[in-house]
Amino acid sequence: MLAPPTYRLLYSCCIILAWLVLCLWSWRQARRRTEQQARAARELHAPATDQTVLVAHASQTGQAEALAHQTAEALRQGGLPARVAALGQLDLPLLRAYPRVLIVASTYGEGDAPDSAAAFADTLMAQNEADAAMLDGLQYAVLALGDSEYHHYCGFGRRLDTWLRDSGASPLFDRVEADKADPAALRHWQHHLGLLTGCSDLPDWEPPNYRPWRLAQRTLLNPGSQGDPCFHLTLTPPDDTDALWQAGDIAEIGPRDARGGALQPHREYSISSIPADGAVHLLVRQMHHGDGRLGVGSGWLTHIAQLGDTIDLRLRTNSNFHPPADDRPLILIGNGTGLAGLRALLKARITAGHHRNWLIFGERSAAHDWYHREEIEDWLADGKIQRVDAVFSRDTADHPYVQHRLLDASNDVRDWIRAGADLYICGSLQGMAQGVDDALVEILGAGGLAALRHSNRYRRDVY
CATH class of the missing domain: 3.40.50.360 (Flavodoxin domain)
Known part of the structure; x- marks a missing residue:
C-alpha cells in the first residue's frame, strides 16, 4: 500500500537533508585534511x-x-x-x-x-x-x-x-x-x-610480558674505581620457566621505584651468560642523574632490589648479534659494560670448541676496572682465546682507547679479516662505536668496511 503523499514528501526531504549533511561533513573533512597537509608542508619547509x-x-x-x-x-x-x-x-x-x-x-x-x-x-x-x-x-x-x-x-x-x-x-x-x-x-x-x-621515563607503547626471576647474587666488580660502581648480577628463572636464550640476546627488565612499587618503563641489558650457566648474568653500571638521583634501571638492580627479590624480566632475541655457527675467527671489541655481550659470545664459542677469538677491551684502570679478568686470562692461558688486548685510558698519559689499539694492530686486523674474521662491537655508541668505525675505515678503507657490513660480517650491539 502506498504511503500518503505527505509521508512520501517528508521521507524525501529527510533523505535530501541527510545527503546534504553528509556532503557538508565530507567537505569539512576534506578541507581539514587540506589545511593539515598545507600546515605540515609549511612546517616541513620551515627552518630547522x-x-x-x-x-x-x-x-x-x-x-x-x-x-x-x-x-x-x-x-x-x-x-x-x-x-x-x-x-x-x-x-x-x-x-x-x-x-x-x-x-x-x-x-x-x-x-x-x-x-x-x-x-x-x-x-x-x-x-x-x-x-x-x-x-x-x-x-x-x-x-x-x-x-x-x-x-x-x-x-x-x-x-x-x-x-x-x-x-x-x-x-x-x-x-x-x-x-x-x-x-x-x-x-x-x-x-x-x-x-x-635523554629521557628514560618514556612510557612503553606495549609493556613486555614479564616473568618473575630472582636476584640471586650481586657483586661489586670495581671497588675503588674512578668511575661509577659496576656490578655483576645473577638472576635465576622461575621453576616453571624453560629459560632459553642465545649469546647476544637481551634481557628486558621492568624496574620499580621501590620494593613492591609500580613498574617503570622497561630497560635493556646485554646478557653476559649462556643457558648452560643456569642463570642470566648482567653487567650493570650504577648511573646517577645530575642531581644525584640513581638511574631508574640501574638504581633498581644495583641498590633498591635486595637478594631474593623478584625481578620482572623478559628475554628478547637479538639475532643480528648471535655468534656464527662455524669456527671462523672473531674479533670482539668493546668497552665498559659492553664486555657483557662479548663475554656471552666467548662462552658460546668456547663451548662449541671455536677458539679463534681476539678480544679488545677498554676501561679506565687495570687495577679496578678489568672486569672478569681472572676468567678471561684463564681462557687465554688455556688457548680458548688466541689474543686479548686490554687498554686502560687512565693508566697512561696518552689516554688510549680501543680504537687506538686497533690502529696499533692494523696489520693483524687486516690479516684476521683476510682469514675470514667477523667483527662484533659491544658498548657505548657515543665515542667508542664511532671511534672503532673511524679506525676500521683507516685500516680497511671505506670500501672494505662497507663490504664487511654488506656481507653481515660487522655486527654491533651499541647503546
Whole structure:
C-alpha cells in the first residue's frame, strides 16, 4: 500500500537533508585534511633548529605512518621538537636541512618501496653510485617493517639504510627490524628514542610480558674505581620457566621505584651468560642523574632490589648479534659494560670448541676496572682465546682507547679479516662505536668496511 503523499514528501526531504549533511561533513573533512597537509608542508619547509628531528615514513597500509607519529610524539615527550613527513615529500635539499632524520619504512611485495616512496626510490636512491659526501653531517636511524615470510625481508628498509650510509650519513643507532610489527622490536626502537632524548621515563607503547626471576647474587666488580660502581648480577628463572636464550640476546627488565612499587618503563641489558650457566648474568653500571638521583634501571638492580627479590624480566632475541655457527675467527671489541655481550659470545664459542677469538677491551684502570679478568686470562692461558688486548685510558698519559689499539694492530686486523674474521662491537655508541668505525675505515678503507657490513660480517650491539 502506498504511503500518503505527505509521508512520501517528508521521507524525501529527510533523505535530501541527510545527503546534504553528509556532503557538508565530507567537505569539512576534506578541507581539514587540506589545511593539515598545507600546515605540515609549511612546517616541513620551515627552518630547522639543531635539535629538530624529522620523522619520515614510507607506508603502504598506514602502519608505518602511524608508528612515525608515535615516534614523533615520544620525541616531543622527551623534549625534542619533531616533524613528520612522508618520505615521498623529501628531496635532497630537505634532507640536508635537518640534522637528524628517523625513518619508519615498510617494504612492499618482494623488497620494493611502498607506493608513497616510489618516487624517492626512483630518483635519489636510483643513482648508480651514491655520492659519499651527499648527506655528510646528517644523522639518521631506520625502523624497517617487514614480513619474514617474504624472501626480501625488510628489503626496502635495508636498502634505504645502506643508501644513507653510503651517501655519507651517520647512523644514530643500528637499524631496527620489526617482523610483522613485533612488539619487542618496537620496544627496542623506543628504547633508542629514550637514549636519543635523554629521557628514560618514556612510557612503553606495549609493556613486555614479564616473568618473575630472582636476584640471586650481586657483586661489586670495581671497588675503588674512578668511575661509577659496576656490578655483576645473577638472576635465576622461575621453576616453571624453560629459560632459553642465545649469546647476544637481551634481557628486558621492568624496574620499580621501590620494593613492591609500580613498574617503570622497561630497560635493556646485554646478557653476559649462556643457558648452560643456569642463570642470566648482567653487567650493570650504577648511573646517577645530575642531581644525584640513581638511574631508574640501574638504581633498581644495583641498590633498591635486595637478594631474593623478584625481578620482572623478559628475554628478547637479538639475532643480528648471535655468534656464527662455524669456527671462523672473531674479533670482539668493546668497552665498559659492553664486555657483557662479548663475554656471552666467548662462552658460546668456547663451548662449541671455536677458539679463534681476539678480544679488545677498554676501561679506565687495570687495577679496578678489568672486569672478569681472572676468567678471561684463564681462557687465554688455556688457548680458548688466541689474543686479548686490554687498554686502560687512565693508566697512561696518552689516554688510549680501543680504537687506538686497533690502529696499533692494523696489520693483524687486516690479516684476521683476510682469514675470514667477523667483527662484533659491544658498548657505548657515543665515542667508542664511532671511534672503532673511524679506525676500521683507516685500516680497511671505506670500501672494505662497507663490504664487511654488506656481507653481515660487522655486527654491533651499541647503546
